[in-house]
Amino acid sequence: MRHVISVLIENEAGALSRVSGLFSARGYNIESLTVAPTEDVSLSRMTIISTGSDDIIEQITKQLNKLIEVVKVVDLSEAAHVERELMLIKVRATGKDREELKRVADIFRGRIIDVTDSTYVIELTGNTTKLDSFVGAIDASLILETVRTGVCGIGRGDRILRL
Amino acid sequence: MLLTGAEIVVRCLAEEKVEYVFGYPGGAVLYLYDELFKQDAVRHVLVRHEQAALHAADAYSRSTDRVGVALVTSGPGVTNAITGIATAYMDSIPMVIISGQVPTAAIGQDAFQECDTVGITRPCVKHNFLVKDAKDIASTIKKAFYIAKTGRPGPVLVDIPKDITIAKAEYEYPKSVTMRSYNPIIKGHQGQIKKAVQLLLDAKRPMIYAGGGVILSDCSEQLTKLVRTLGAPCTNTLMGLGAYPATDRQFVGMLGMHGNYEANMAMQYCDVLIAVGARFDDRVIGNPADFARIARKIIHIDIDPSSISKRVKVDVPIVGNLPDVLDDILRLLDGSADRPDQEALGEWWKQIEEWRRRDCLKYKQSDEIIKPQFVIEKLWEVTKGDAFVTSDVGQHQMWAAQYYKFDKPRRWLNSGGLGTMGVGIPYGIGVQLAHPGSPVAVVTGEGSVQMNIQELSTCKQYRIPLKICSLNNRYLGMVRQWQEIIHGNRYSESYMDSLPDFPKLAEAYGHVGMRIEKPGDVEGALREAFKRKNDLVFLDFQVDQTENVYPMVMGGKGLTDMILSSEDL
Numbered sequence: 077m078r079h080v081i082s083v084l085i086e087n088e089a090g091a092l093s094r095v096s097g098l099f100s101a102r103g104y105n106i107e108s109l110t111v112a113p114t115e116d117v118s119l120s121r122m123t124i125i126s127t128g129s130d131d132i133i134e135q136i137t138k139q140l141n142k143l144i145e146v147v148k149v150v151d152l153s154e155a156a157h158v159e160r161e162l163m164l165i166k167v168r169a170t171g172k173d174r175e176e177l178k179r180v181a182d183i184f185r186g187r188i189i190d191v192t193d194s195t196y197v198i199e200l201t202g203n204t205t206k207l208d209s210f211v212g213a214i215d216a217s218l219i220l221e222t223v224r225t226g227v228c229g230i231g232r233g234d235r236i237l238r239l
Numbered sequence: 240m241l242l243t244g245a246e247i248v249v250r251c252l253a254e255e256k257v258e259y260v261f262g263y264p265g266g267a268v269l270y271l272y273d274e275l276f277k278q279d280a281v282r283h284v285l286v287r288h289e290q291a292a293l294h295a296a297d298a299y300s301r302s303t304d305r306v307g308v309a310l311v312t313s314g315p316g317v318t319n320a321i322t323g324i325a326t327a328y329m330d331s332i333p334m335v336i337i338s339g340q341v342p343t344a345a346i347g348q349d350a351f352q353e354c355d356t357v358g359i360t361r362p363c364v365k366h367n368f369l370v371k372d373a374k375d376i377a378s379t380i381k382k383a384f385y386i387a388k389t390g391r392p393g394p395v396l397v398d399i400p401k402d403i404t405i406a407k408a409e410y411e412y413p414k415s416v417t418m419r420s421y422n423p424i425i426k427g428h429q430g431q432i433k434k435a436v437q438l439l440l441d442a443k444r445p446m447i448y449a450g451g452g453v454i455l456s457d458c459s460e461q462l463t464k465l466v467r468t469l470g471a472p473c474t475n476t477l478m479g480l481g482a483y484p485a486t487d488r489q490f491v492g493m494l495g496m497h498g499n500y501e502a503n504m505a506m507q508y509c510d511v512l513i514a515v516g517a518r519f520d521d522r523v524i525g526n527p528a529d530f531a532r533i534a535r536k537i538i539h540i541d542i543d544p545s546s547i548s549k550r551v552k553v554d555v556p557i558v559g560n561l562p563d564v565l566d567d568i569l570r571l572l573d574g575s576a577d578r579p580d581q582e583a584l585g586e587w588w589k590q591i592e593e594w595r596r597r598d599c600l601k602y603k604q605s606d607e608i609i610k611p612q613f614v615i616e617k618l619w620e621v622t623k624g625d626a627f628v629t630s631d632v633g634q635h636q637m638w639a640a641q642y643y644k645f646d647k648p649r650r651w652l653n654s655g656g657l658g659t660m661g662v663g664i665p666y667g668i669g670v671q672l673a674h675p676g677s678p679v680a681v682v683t684g685e686g687s688v689q690m691n692i693q694e695l696s697t698c699k700q701y702r703i704p705l706k707i708c709s710l711n712n713r714y715l716g717m718v719r720q721w722q723e724i725i726h727g728n729r730y731s732e733s734y735m736d737s738l739p740d741f742p743k744l745a746e747a748y749g750h751v752g753m754r755i756e757k758p759g760d761v762e763g764a765l766r767e768a769f770k771r772k773n774d775l776v777f778l779d780f781q782v783d784q785t786e787n788v789y790p791m792v793m794g795g796k797g798l799t800d801m802i803l804s805s806e807d808l
């Protein structure tokens with residue numbers, strides 16, 4: 077099962093490598109990991125997407141909690157939450173493709189943020205499936221490069237992760 | 240007060256009442272050594288290899304309730320120390336390691352004797368720090384000691400660049416530590432504890448499985464009380480030996496791969512199992528699917544939530560500090576109107592006694608050739624069961640665990656989790672320094688002892704009168720045993736050729752050496768050795784070369800699928 081794990085961690089040098097080292101050392105899956113400081117710059121917040129059986133996910137949260145610099149761990153996917161990911165995708169945009177790409181981008185509520193006479197850079201946010209669908213919806217031969225941030229997530233309503 | 244970084248480090252150690260620092264000097268720690276030279280609150284023990292410094296500090300900790308301290312230089316000093324750090328980590332031993340680092344400005348430049356110490360040690364420490372400012376030294380060292388000894392204990396490393404040891408900073412040792420990200424749980428969940436007590440009182444076939452956590456948190460007394468109150472059998476893991484007195488009738492021996500028949504059977508066939516500071520290691524439960532085959536209720540007390548339900552699903556998890564949780568359990572038991580079901584207990588013990596009659600530790604004595612088990616039995620007799628015993632890794636380790644009946648905690652020191660050959664002598668050093676005047680035996684093999692044999696020199700310098708009992712079978716016996724049983728007697732690289740003359744080697748280091756070849760001479764040699772209170776004596780016992788350790792549960796097999804003797808092969 078796919079899980080979205082949120083981690084509040086001391087914003088200190090090396091903290092990230094403790095988390096990534098934990099996943100590789102114990103053979104846990106990691107699909108994506110995003111991290112940045114929070115409004116309180118002494119804390120960073122990570123979102124980790126991982127897959128595994130319930131037992132493995134239980135161990136992952138326990139092991140994360142065991143790291144000295146980790147302040148809090150929550151499995152967001154246990155309840156209602158939202159997920160977003162940002163993608164920048166550079167496509168070859170010439171001739172009739174220019175119109176078509178613009179049209180598809182609009183359908184997905186993407187924005188073209190860089191234009192040359194032969195390329196577009198399209199910015200798209202959404203959950204992972206939406207980004208995947210967009211990539212699937214355009215002609216693969218037109219894609220020059222893509223870059224994705226990985227998922228970040230937050231609980232809905234009163235579910236709050238803070239100190 | 241304005242002090243140099245090096246001065247601050249040494250002051251902090253004195254503040255923590257560190258008696259001994261085990262270490263080895265080098266360029267990056269010269270200023271630290273200079274400060275050690277100028278004072279006498281903290282004594283330094285110069286080992287002959289950094290690995291031994293770590294093991295000695297580790298043993299100092301294992302045999303007391305203190306934090307062991309080691310000091311090594313950057314680069315090779317640290318890499319030599321890794322085995323020792325990992326050994327302590329696997330057995331949850333509280334230690335603080337101070338390592339030198341190249342100057343801050345040189346970090347990342349492939350400087351002379353640079354290595355990424357924080358990176359290279361990360362997977363085998365509880366936590367580590369790189370100090371980048373002299374004003375952070377005191378608070379970092381304070382934190383290091385705090386983290387090492389609270390919660391699930393473990394080694395903590397503090398890496399200090401050379402320029403930081405020269406820089407000056409205002410010194411004040413913090414009185415306390417608070418960390419928002421680290422708050423080990425002390426009290427157990429009261430509802431869970433109540434549930435556990437009821438299960439224990441209702442049990443027909445209760446079983447107590449106690450491990451290293453009892454030793455680490457010094458709660459043998461509470462454990463013993465629990466076992467007596469419940470009238471249940473108790474087993475100890477390899478790390479838990481001494482937690483419950485081995486000569487007591489309710490003790491059913493060690494369990495696991497080389498555990499007693501009755502202990503393994505009781506683990507499997509009990510109806511309520513309580514795990515007390517033991518982590519269901521793979522060498523302990525055998526095949527997990529087979530272990531789960533029989534339904535029983537499992538209660539698990541551990542301070543580390545990740546130890547719980549890792550390999551074995553439990554019914555009543557209790558996260559907390561053992562002494563606190565055991566106190567709560569004992570109080571509830573005392574206050575309860577219910578008593579254990581004596582009739583059911585009687586039946587259970589009848590069954591256990593029947594298993595016990597298999598006498599799984601019996602072996603064929605010989606008049607000609609020394610049986611290794613016999614040496615340990617005699618060692619136990621001669622020392623009246625009251626010595627500190629350290630062990631290396633191999634068959635001799637298992638025989639020491641099986642035949643030396645430990646009645647007290649912190650008397651048995653060995654590497655269980657990592658299984659590090661070479662710990663024996665350095666462990667002896669740490670123990671002897673912590674307990675001057677007490678008898679210390681090192682049970683070792685001709686293979687293991689060569690992994691840190693250079694420490695005989697340290698023993699000479701610091702007058703450490705170990706009694707080294709080498710069960711010399713001219714084989715890497717544990718490896719040979721597996722090769723005999725699993726690999727069709729193909730003894731690939733397990734014969735120890737070209738062995739030195741150990742007694743002479745001991746003499747060359749300035750000690751006493753003895754070679755013992757006949758069973759009839761074993762006891763006399765041991766008595767003579769222990770009479771020489773001030774001498775290190777190396778006893779080279781020429782033992783049966785092909786003796787095996789039994790019982791044995793082969794990898795992948797269920798816990799009760801035991802080979803009891805060579806006749807079962």
Ligand SMILES: Cc1cc2nc3c(=O)[nH]c(=O)nc-3n(C[C@H](O)[C@H](O)[C@H](O)COP(=O)(O)OP(=O)(O)OC[C@H]3O[C@@H](n4cnc5c(N)ncnc54)[C@H](O)[C@@H]3O)c2cc1C
Nearest residue numbers: 450451452456476477478495496497518542561655656658
């Ligand atoms: C050659 C060889 C053969 C071996 N064969 C066997 C064998 O037959 N049988 C056997 O038992 N072992 C054997 N071992 C050892 C085995 O590998 C493990 O090291 C050992 O079983 C672990 O012991 P333990 O479960 O007591 O845990 P430990 O490693 O001692 O861990 C202690 C547990 O207690 C917890 N704890 C610590 N402090 C507290 C506290 N204050 N409060 C609550 N909980 C606390 C910790 O979190 C941890 O989970 C063998 C090793 C070797 C090298």
Ligand SMILES: Cc1ncc(C[n+]2csc(CCOP(=O)(O)OP(=O)(O)O)c2C)c(N)n1
Nearest residue numbers: 633634635660684685686687714715716717
């Ligand atoms: C550092 C290290 N290397 C290898 C091993 C694997 N190993 C486990 S037991 C053993 C043999 C030990 O031989 P010896 O010390 O003579 O003890 P014996 O088994 O013969 O009693 C070996 C090689 C280990 N545990 N540690």
Ligand SMILES: [Mg+2]
Nearest residue numbers: 684685714716
């Ligand atoms: Mg041997």
